[in-house]
Amino acid sequence: MVNRIVVGAHYGLKDWIAQRATAVIMAVYSVILLAAVGALGPNTFEAWRGLFANGFMKFITFLFFISLFYHAWIGVRDIWMDYVKPTGIRLVLHVLTIFVLVGYAGWAAQILWRL
Amino acid sequence: MSANTKRTVQFKIYRYDPDKDNAPYMQDISVELEQSDKKLLDALVRLKVKDDSLAFRRSCREGVCGSDAMNVNGKNRLACLTEVDELPQPIVLRPLPGLPVIRDLIVDMTQFFKQYHSIKPYLINNDPAPERERLQSPEEREELNGLYECILCACCSTSCPSFWWNPDKFVGPAGLLAAYRFIADTRDQATNERLDNLEDPYRLFRCHTIMNCVDVCPKGLNPTKAIGKIKEMMVRRAV
Numbered sequence: 367m368v369n370r371i372v373v374g375a376h377y378g379l380k381d382w383i384a385q386r387a388t389a390v391i392m393a394v395y396s397v398i399l400l401a402a403v404g405a406l407g408p409n410t411f412e413a414w415r416g417l418f419a420n421g422f423m424k425f426i427t428f429l430f431f432i433s434l435f436y437h438a439w440i441g442v443r444d445i446w447m448d449y450v451k452p453t454g455i456r457l458v459l460h461v462l463t464i465f466v467l468v469g470y471a472g473w474a475a476q477i478l479w480r481l
Numbered sequence: 482m483s484a485n486t487k488r489t490v491q492f493k494i495y496r497y498d499p500d501k502d503n504a505p506y507m508q509d510i511s512v513e514l515e516q517s518d519k520k521l522l523d524a525l526v527r528l529k530v531k532d533d534s535l536a537f538r539r540s541c542r543e544g545v546c547g548s549d550a551m552n553v554n555g556k557n558r559l560a561c562l563t564e565v566d567e568l569p570q571p572i573v574l575r576p577l578p579g580l581p582v583i584r585d586l587i588v589d590m591t592q593f594f595k596q597y598h599s600i601k602p603y604l605i606n607n608d609p610a611p612e613r614e615r616l617q618s619p620e621e622r623e624e625l626n627g628l629y630e631c632i633l634c635a636c637c638s639t640s641c642p643s644f645w646w647n648p649d650k651f652v653g654p655a656g657l658l659a660a661y662r663f664i665a666d667t668r669d670q671a672t673n674e675r676l677d678n679l680e681d682p683y684r685l686f687r688c689h690t691i692m693n694c695v696d697v698c699p700k701g702l703n704p705t706k707a708i709g710k711i712k713e714m715m716v717r718r719a720v
Contacts, residue, residue: 373650376677378686379715444689447682448646 385440388433395430419481431474435467489513490524491571494535498584505582507573514565521568522549522560537586544699547634550577551586557636559699577639579648592648593635593655600652600660600678605671621667628662628707630700631655637694637704643687650683654694654704657685661707664714676715685711 402423408414417423442463450456489511497505512527522542529535538548542561549560552575554568565572580588606615638644638653652660660679663669679685685708694704 371649373683374678374681375683376680378682379680379712379719381682382686382712383716448643448687 381440385437388437391433392430392437395426395433398426415481418478424478424481428475428478431478432471435471439463439467487513487515488566490565492524492528493571493573494528494585495575495582496535496585497582498534498536509571519564519566520561521553521558521563521565521572524565524572525549525560525574535586536584545632547632550634550636550639550699552576552578557640557697559634559636562699577635579639579645580635588635588639590635593638593653594633596638596648596652596656597633597659599684600656600663600675601671602659602663604663604666604669605674606668607670615668617667624665624667625662627702628658628665631658631662631702632700634699636697636699640693640697641688642691642693643689647683647687651687652679652684654688654708657688657711658702658704658707661711664711672714673718676711676718679711680715 402417406413406417408417418427443460446456446459446463450459490513491511492509494508494510495505496502496508510528510532512524512531514524514527518524518527520542522539525535525537525539529537537551537560539561540546540548542549544559544562547559550557551560552558553560553563554573557577574586576582576586576588580590580592583589633655635655637658638648638655641651641654643651644653657679660675664672664675669675688705688708690705690708692705695702695706698704
């Protein structure tokens, strides 16, 4: 087979914006979390549980995790695209990365809504 | 050591002649410079007299043709614009990184120019040509400053890791600077097609803004800024 270079998938802008937007969400969440921990000073398991059992905290924590996983997806995919040349291996790595990140998202939800 | 006297300069030069050498090697060589020798290129010309097997490209010797780009003490520069007396010795010369070496300091620029041509580096305007010229206001012309000056020496693209890893797919800083030069040109009518052509995870979005290109550009241009402007235009078009 003639190994022709194919390029021109016409996507990328959405991911580029998403990477920046998710970074902002994570930064804002970090400030909120530090403020909340600073204000409440939880020093027992119950206090920590109470902090995350709050509806708003639960929502923004989950938003943080979703942002983290989406951000990680774009970043890790960039690494595979930069360094892994064989298309088949790259595709497998992409799929594995998605599975792992979706799994983490489900796990994060399970932990948060167990509180 | 004053620049105005005769002095000896030590070099360590990457040598490779595929017809003779099994592998590239570094050659230690020194050369005596005359009072008039100011730039690294002057020293290379002296070296060539001493050892005429040394191969490098040069042409205008004043930073306009972009032929004598090379890796000098680890940084891509033009030999003709580099003061030889300001360089720590031994001066280590290597070919531009990431491109196939043809011989010594000469690299095969095919891939680089392929990417440059892929962005259609010419004005696209389907209106009949006016009698004299297509006019721009001074403000519109101002937009092209910092873009049109590129001499295609390849210092930037060959210092970019994204270009090293994907030279066949990533346009590279030089190509993207040229792309924005035509996107920013009010006389050009193909803005949408140009943005379509670049909206791609490889062609444009391999740039991770590490700014090696800005660091090395011998003309002081800023490809990272141009790439940012392309992304900004894509965002403006999309949202």
